Every structure is written in C-alpha cells, then in structure tokens.
Amino acid sequence: MELNPLLQDIKQRKLKPIYFLMGEEPYYIDKISEYLSDTILTEDEKAFNQTTLYGKDVSLDEVLSTAKRFPMMAEYQVVLVKEAQDLSREILAQTDKKKNQLEAYAENPQATTILIFCYKYKKLDKRKRVYKAIAKSGVIFESKKIYENQIPTWIKDEVKRRGYNISPKAAHLLTEFLGNDLAKITNEIDKLELILAGRNEITPEIIEENIGISKDFNNFELQKAFGVKDYTKAYRIIEYFAQNQKNHPIVLTIPILYNFFSKVLLYHGLKDKSKGSVAKALKINPYFVADYSTAANHYPMREVSGIVATLREIDMKSKGINSVSATPIDLYKELLFKIRS
Incomplete structure (x- = not known):
C-alpha cells in the first residue's frame, strides 16, 4: 500500500486489525507506527489499552495472546510490536499441514485490536501463506530504501510539504553530508525550520551557518571546479579535504567524481541534448544539466574516458590496493595532475 492513502485511511479511521510494516527503510516504518499509536486512542484510553512489546523480549504466542484481549472502556486496544524482525523465525514458521500462529490469527483477527508489527530491514515473501x-x-506496507541520487528530490518534496522551498544546491549539500539516512535528514530539516524566521527558502548559506557544511568546500563544488577546468579552485578544495x-x-569523494565524469561520458553519447532529455537520461535534476554540458565542452569523449579510468585507479589506491603508503593528499595531487595532463 502507498504511504499517503494509508495515512489518509488511518486519519478517517478506516482501520484494519493488522498493520505489517516491513522493509529496508526504517524511517517510514517508525512514522506510520507512531501515527497509528498517537491517533487511534485518546490519552486517557492509552493507559489501559495500548501495549508496546519488543520482538527480542517476547514470543509470537505472547504477542497474539495480548492481541486477543478485549479493550477496556474504549473502542480499540493497540498492540505495537517493535523490532518484530526478531520474531521472524516464528512469523515465517510453516508446515504443509499446520497453519502458523500468525497466519491463523490473521484469518480470524480480533476486531477490537489494532496489531502493529514493525518488521525492519526484512520483508515477507509474497508467496508465503502468512x-x-x-x-x-x-x-x-513495504518501506523501500531510497537511493542517494533520489534524495535531493525527496528533500525538496519534504521541505515543500512543510511550506518552504530549498535551492537545488542546498538539497545536494544536505545529501552529500547526510547520505540517504532519512531520519537524520528530517532532524536537520526540523532544525532549519526553527531558524528560518520568516524566510521561506533554505539556501546553502543558511545550511553553512547552522549545520556546519561548507558551501565552498564540498564534493559538489569540487566536481564543478573540475567541470570548468578551474584547477586552482580544485586544488584549494582537495587541500581542505586532506586536512579534514x-x-x-x-x-567517498572519488566515487562522487567517478559518477560525475561517467555521466559526462554518457552525455557525449546522447543524440538529444535538450535539457529535459539529458535530465531524464542522466537521472539528474534539470537544474544541473548545464554543469554536465559545460564539462562535456571542456573535455572531449576520449579525455573523459581517460579520467574515468584514472578515477578507478585512484579509488583502488585509496583503499590500499597497489599503494599502501600514499596519503590522501598524494592521491588527490596525482588525480589533479592526470586530469590536467
């Protein structure tokens, strides 16, 4: 089930007796389970009718026994099972002749119980009877991991949902600094929201002042410097990186540069170089198409192929392969020298 319709159904109290929240991305599992446990019961009802269990501390039999109870002076009781993946052996237990416990309960659930499983980092096999x-x-609900190249769009949508805007560069700065950890990203957006003070756009300057990410010394600026052949700026950034x-x-920096130049190589091979077509083919925000176009103008296809090969070599050396003693600054200088040559 999709997230927004699910939340809308809960808000309208179109409730189901079982919510099985599973998948690689814990953020949505936590958000949905919190929303269920916060909204179904009133504060007075929660004292007698809301139970939180942990998979490592209980058996599935104990969970289902709790679920079969009746609520006290309330329409529902809520049973929240956190870290339910620790019960996976019991949840998945199945023989040809006998139904497993959860399968049997699901076929005849307690109508006055809302049973919530938080089954993180795993998922049930759709072919299973359970x-x-x-x-x-x-x-x-399957909570799928969001890939890092999708995070800037996710940040933009999340900020927009809160009634603000964020510049593409600012979204990429947050992505570079926080990766694809949605919980961390949300926490930082929470902080930024508090300090916006009447402003409606999150800019790189606001991020630098309040989160500590430099708007001038970061991977995005490094790849941009290489893209326009500003080797002086590139050297200042790699010196800063080597000292920090x-x-x-x-x-982490080399794979980002590798990804950039690999896409420049793809750009060279595109027949349709219109902004929309390039953005779709390279899977990038249209705002950044100009960076790839500029880099392609500065570096012919053969030259880009050589840079990609160099980045593979430097990546191996950075991991101690064929170069045990080289320091990061040595490797950065080697990279800069070979790109300039």
Missing part, C-alpha cells in the same frame, strides 16, 4: 493471510485482512579527512574521506 503474507497472503495478512494482506487479506490487514495492511502490508574525518568529514571528507577520500573513499
């Missing part, structure tokens, strides 16, 4: 039984009487290796490890 999956089919839960899907028939309840809701199965904890925040700018070379093993």
